[in-house]
Amino acid sequence: MTHMQDDHLIFFHIMKTGGTSFYRFLENAYAESDQIPVEMVESYRHIDDFSAQSPRRTRRLEKEYLNLLAEVGKHRLISKLHASFNFVDDFLYFYPDTKTITILRDPLDRALSHIENLRRTPEVNFNNLDSDMRSLIEELRTAPLEKMQNFATDHYCRKIFSNHQARTLAGYAFHDLEDDALLELALKNLERINFVGLTDRMEKFAEVVSYNLGFYNSYSQERLNVMPKENKIDPEERARIRDILAEKNKIDAILFEEAKKRFDRHVQDYHDALFQLRGGQKLRTLVPGEEATLGMESALVGEGWLEREAGLGGGCARWGGPGPSSVLYLAIALQGETCLNFNIVSVINDEIYASMQIFINDSYAPHETSIRDGFLVASVKTRNWQESTSGARIEFRFCGVKSAFEAHGVPDHRRKTIALQSLQMRRIS
Numbered sequence: 129m130t131h132m133q134d135d136h137l138i139f140f141h142i143m144k145t146g147g148t149s150f151y152r153f154l155e156n157a158y159a160e161s162d163q164i165p166v167e168m169v170e171s172y173r174h175i176d177d178f179s180a181q182s183p184r185r186t187r188r189l190e191k192e193y194l195n196l197l198a199e200v201g202k203h204r205l206i207s208k209l210h211a212s213f214n215f216v217d218d219f220l221y222f223y224p225d226t227k228t229i230t231i232l233r234d235p236l237d238r239a240l241s242h243i244e245n246l247r248r249t250p251e252v253n254f255n256n257l258d259s260d261m262r263s264l265i266e267e268l269r270t271a272p273l274e275k276m277q278n279f280a281t282d283h284y285c286r287k288i289f290s291n292h293q294a295r296t297l298a299g300y301a302f303h304d305l306e307d308d309a310l311l312e313l314a315l316k317n318l319e320r321i322n323f324v325g326l327t328d329r330m331e332k333f334a335e336v337v338s339y340n341l342g343f344y345n346s347y348s349q350e351r352l353n354v355m356p357k358e359n360k361i362d363p364e365e366r367a368r369i370r371d372i373l374a375e376k377n378k379i380d381a382i383l384f385e386e387a388k389k390r391f392d393r394h395v396q397d398y399h400d401a402l403f404q405l406r407g408g409q410k411l412r413t414l415v416p417g418e419e420a421t422l423g424m425e426s427a428l429v430g431e432g433w434l435e436r437e438a439g440l441g442g443g444c445a446r447w448g449g450p451g452p453s454s455v456l457y458l459a460i461a462l463q464g465e466t467c468l469n470f471n472i473v474s475v476i477n478d479e480i481y482a483s484m485q486i487f488i489n490d491s492y493a494p495h496e497t498s499i500r501d502g503f504l505v506a507s508v509k510t511r512n513w514q515e516s517t518s519g520a521r522i523e524f525r526f527c528g529v530k531s532a533f534e535a536h537g538v539p540d541h542r543r544k545t546i547a548l549q550s551l552q553m554r555r556i557s
Contacts, residue, residue: 136226137341139207140216142296143288144241145233146327151207153334154229157343162204169208172200179214180301187218197222213317214299220320228320229337232293232387233327235380239289239373243268244360273361273369290376294383311379315386324390331451333391335431336398345431348450348543399521411519413461414555420460422551430456434542439549440502445473448545452529456551458520462488465511465556468522470495471503473547477535480545483527489520503549509556522551 139154141147155163164172178193187193200206201223209215220226233241246265254262287295287302291310295301298313305313318324323340325333334347374381414420425436425444432454439445448454468488475481486493486508493508524546532540 136223137205138216138226138228140228140230141210142293143210144238145231146330147231150231150330153347154207156346158205164203164208172209175215176211180212212299212301213297227322229323230321231325231327232384235377235384236370236373240361242288273365291379294379307379311382314383324387326391332395336394339398411459411461413463416555416557419554424549439473443549445547445549447547448524449529450543452526454524456522460520462510462512462520467554467556468508469552470506470548471550473549475546476530476544480526485525487523
């Protein structure tokens with residue numbers, strides 16, 4: 129794990145991939161003075177136009193563009209901008225230690241979301257658009273969407289439904305390339321991005337990014353810039369145009385498959401690193417009759433837990449959250465028959481606790497519930513007769529999360545599941 133906040137971080141935001149929610153999460157880790165102010169976003173819009181439409185040699189000799197890069201470089205977190213990858217390429221040339229993050233989305237879902245977003249363009253914004261974009265929006269609002277089959281691609285605003293993610297990554301958002309060349313360039317640039325996430329796995333991606341960048345994971349499941357239900361394309365209309373969109377997004381589909389592989393590698397590397405941390409302890413194996421206790425006041429090796437707070441009897445507890453999965457990594461190898469008791473201080477509500485499933489080393493472990501010494505105790509037994517060379521991964525899964533405000537009207541908006549104070553282990557045989 130490295131602490132990168134002293135370097136620049138670019139969130140490469142591709143439209144309609146859920147990026148608004150994610151860059152707000154990133155902004156929580158940086159001082160306001162390190163972020164691009166909202167009022168400056170309009171001033172930086174020329175970056176997109178110039179980087180997307182000018183060749184590299186021209187860009188890097190253009191004084192106005194270089195001045196814009198220098199202005200942007202005053203901020204350590206670079207978000208809120210929509211730009212082609214050419215901007216990232218230029219920024220990396222002048223600031224080579226910069227780290228980059230992006231999110232990709234299923235191409236059909238992204239295109240459908242973009243259509244919905246354009247359809248609900250406010251009139252005050254609509255009137256300020258150029259004639260081509262106004263014409264496109266009118267067609268999307270009034271004509272059958274099957275007409276997209278005949279959309280010309282000779283104007284940039286029509287290209288946003290055709291391999292948009294690949295075009296943006298390749299640096300050719302406004303121009304056409306042969307499919308093979310487009311795919312090759314998009315994949316090449318994807319490899320240059322440090323962290324690649326997926327729209328439908330943003331919660332896990334936030335864990336990966338937080339761990340690698342060395343800041344607190346404040347990600348919330350609340351989605352920003354989400355389409356209201358009444359503005360969504362109805363299911364029948366979606367079904368009629370899916371084949372049309374699939375045909376227009378073949379390169380994006382290949383790119384998205386590669387993004388999924390990158391994301392899976394990020395998650396695997398993250399889990400491997402957590403297994404190896406173990407708080408400086410050597411891997412321990414209990415002998416029959418031996419007991420061990422893990423308290424949540426210690427430095428936590430895991431994911432999906434909130435900050436520690438007061439528990440019972442002077443101890444400390446941690447709430448699971450903000451997502452429906454919480455994991456502990458123990459520097460103890462589970463061998464023989466072992467009993468594990470999870471001492472729970474509180475639950476956010478009975479329904480969420482009733483949905484709890486416990487997985488040990490990815491295998492489901494049924495639990496029994498009892499009350500002891502003021503704790504709600506979830507007990508499981510494991511059996512492993514083979515010698516183990518790795519620690520234990522314990523995961524708690526729930527049907528959902530709630531805040532104390534939602535559940536009880538208490539002014540605490542953190543999303544939670546259970547408050548765990550300690551884990552007691554005893555090897556039976």
